[in-house]
Amino acid sequence: MILLYNIGVRSYYSLLFIASFFNKKAKQWINGRKAQSFVRYPGSIWFHFASLGEFEQGRPVLEKLKEKHPGRKIVITFFSPSGYEIRKNTHLADAVYYLPLDTDANARRFIESVQPNMAIFTKYEYWYHFFHNLHKRQIPLYIISGIFRPEQVFFKWYGGLHRRILGFVSHFFLQDDNSKRLLQGIGINNATVSGDTRFDRVWxxxxxxxxxxxxxxxxxxxxxxxxxxxxxxxxxxxxxxxxxxxxxxxxxxxxxxxxxxxxxxxxxxxxxxxxxxxxxxxxxxxxxxxxxxxxxxxxxxxxxxxxxxxxxxxxxxxxxxxxxxxxxxxxxxxxxxxxxxxxxxxxxxxxxxxxxxxxxxxxxxxxxxxxxxxxxxxxxxxxxxxxxxxxxxxxxxxxxxxxx
The missing domain is CATH 3.40.50.2000 (Glycogen Phosphorylase B;)
Incomplete structure (x- = not known):
């Protein structure tokens, strides 16, 4: 299953590489990851957001942690250019990067370079190698504003690898009771229904x-x-x-x-x-x-x-x-x-x-x-x-x- 996952990740990269010749966003996605060098911030807090919407969703937690721990560095990664390009100079972070492609080597290099002691992912995006390497290093990993639906791969008979990814998470903070029941149904009980942080942000x-x-x-x-x-x-x-x-x-x-x-x-x-x-x-x-x-x-x-x-x-x-x-x-x-x-x-x-x-x-x-x-x-x-x-x-x- 890991082999198939790795092939899928590489295939996705190849398709984006081809698309980058005629699509602006694909070009940003490829080029933005080419020349990245990571600054070492031991003990930093790493936030990952898929895009701009997830940044705004997780922003209340980011701001509160920054307020409570002013001496700790904040590192942000984005998957999408639409998040990175708009928030790459945000005052809320000490460093902003594109999330490298999810390979074992990339995950090890990023985590060993940045040296976070906490990782927070907002809503979704479950990357095997990043989650596995955080787990191996006993770095707490939190999912905030998480939400799950029955049709997702985690709850299918063929979703064993994806269920394993969920097992690397230290704690899930979920939007609703249904998400908690779904996780309990596959043996995951480290979850709290806290609601959606977007409400705090928009209010x-x-x-x-x-x-x-x-x-x-x-x-x-x-x-x-x-x-x-x-x-x-x-x-x-x-x-x-x-x-x-x-x-x-x-x-x-x-x-x-x-x-x-x-x-x-x-x-x-x-x-x-x-x-x-x-x-x-x-x-x-x-x-x-x-x-x-x-x-x-x-x-x-x-x-x-x-x-x-x-x-x-x-x-x-x-x-x-x-x-x-x-x-x-x-x-x-x-x-x-x-x-x-x-x-x-x-x-x-x-x-x-x-x-x-x-x-x-x-x-x-x-x-x-x-x-x-x-x-x-x-x-x-x-x-x-x-x-x-x-x-x-x-x-x-x-x-x-x-x-x-």
Whole structure:
């Protein structure tokens, strides 16, 4: 099984290498790992995140550990370029790297070079050689905000190697009771249901958001519909709302912000007064526009403070993106049909704070109800914010165990 795993890892690298000749992200993934040299930080705390979303999810634990242990170094690794490129200069870490390819030699070299005495992985990513080498060196390894589903390989008859990987973890901090039952079913009992640290992160952000003066000027006295992490399938539906609800202004923050992608979005909305964020200059009269496109990464979590209703993209693809950032600000959230893997979306629906739609007519019905029925909107907004507030507290539970 180890042989097959190693072949799979090498094959993945080979495919990315080929893709790097014509795909920007694949090229970053390959080139970013080529020239890395690791600084030795004995006794450091190593955090690994798959991408930017997991960084934000694990950030509350990172910040608290840094606050409680100011003398200890923090080392961060990312698997994805979308996390590394945006957070490679974060003030929260003493060093930020791409996670090397999961081979035994790479894992030994990284751990022996950095010399951490604790490793924390957020939500998922289970790498055999890194976990095995941490285990051999008796370095505690924690999974925070972990979540498991029955269809995952760990719970299949052929998942023996992957179950062995789970056995290298010192303790699991899980999002829900179902995940704990699944682990217990395969003989893993070192798990605590602590909740999802994302709630701590988004709640803290909503209490003290970063002001965005250009966004405030664009919004003016109008109500704002924020379309976050959208894809073309989402935008085709949303475009119709702009004409039907002229009292609202619309902000689009597409999931991908490459020039061709943003230009395509702007062209599809050209019947409206559309402005790209990067085109704002001192002389721009922002309140003359009714559609703003955010063509950068990193603003979305602060945008929601200026919103009233939100649409979260991805539900017509592999799955919806982060609904909690909007809900924390009391924004009702609308999303497409592919949300079954997202507990928070399933929780928001019966609270009438989250709404799943399948087509343009359903989107118009939900949006119209929220826009025109003030009582319905007020209850949805209140329920969204209260749901996030009730769920926070995972960070303190995790820290109490780690520091015990």
């Amino acid at each position: 803290a952000n909503a209490q003290n958001p970063k002001p965005l003066l250009e966004i405030a000027a664009f919004a003016g006295d109008s109500k704002v519909f924020i379309c976050g992490s959208t894809w073309p399938a989402d935008e085709q539906l949303l475009a119709h709302l702009i004409t039907k609800h002229p009292s609202y202004k619309f902000i689009f923050a597409p999931h991908e912000v490459e020039e061709a992608r943003v230009a395509e979005l702007a062209a599809s909305l050209q019947v409206h007064q559309v402005l790209r964020y990067s085109h704002i200059v001192e002389s721009t009269v922002l309140d003359e526009y009714n559609v703003l496109i955010i063509d950068n990464i990193g603003m979305l979590s602060s945008l929601y403070q200026y919103g009233h209703i939100s649409y979260i993209g991805g539900g017509f693809g592999v799955g919806i993106h982060n609904t909690l950032e909007a809900a924390a600000f009391g924004l009702p959230v609308i999303f497409g049909p592919n949300y079954s893997r997202f507990k928070e979306a399933k929780d928001l629906i019966p609270l009438h704070a989250g709404f799943s739609i399948n087509n343009e007519n359903e989107l118009e019905t939900v949006a119209g109800k929220l826009i025109n029925d003030e009582t319905f909107y007020a209850l949805a907004s209140q329920n969204a914010a209260e749901y996030v507030e009730r769920q926070k507290g995972a960070t303190e539970m995790i820290l109490a165990h780690i520091n015990a």
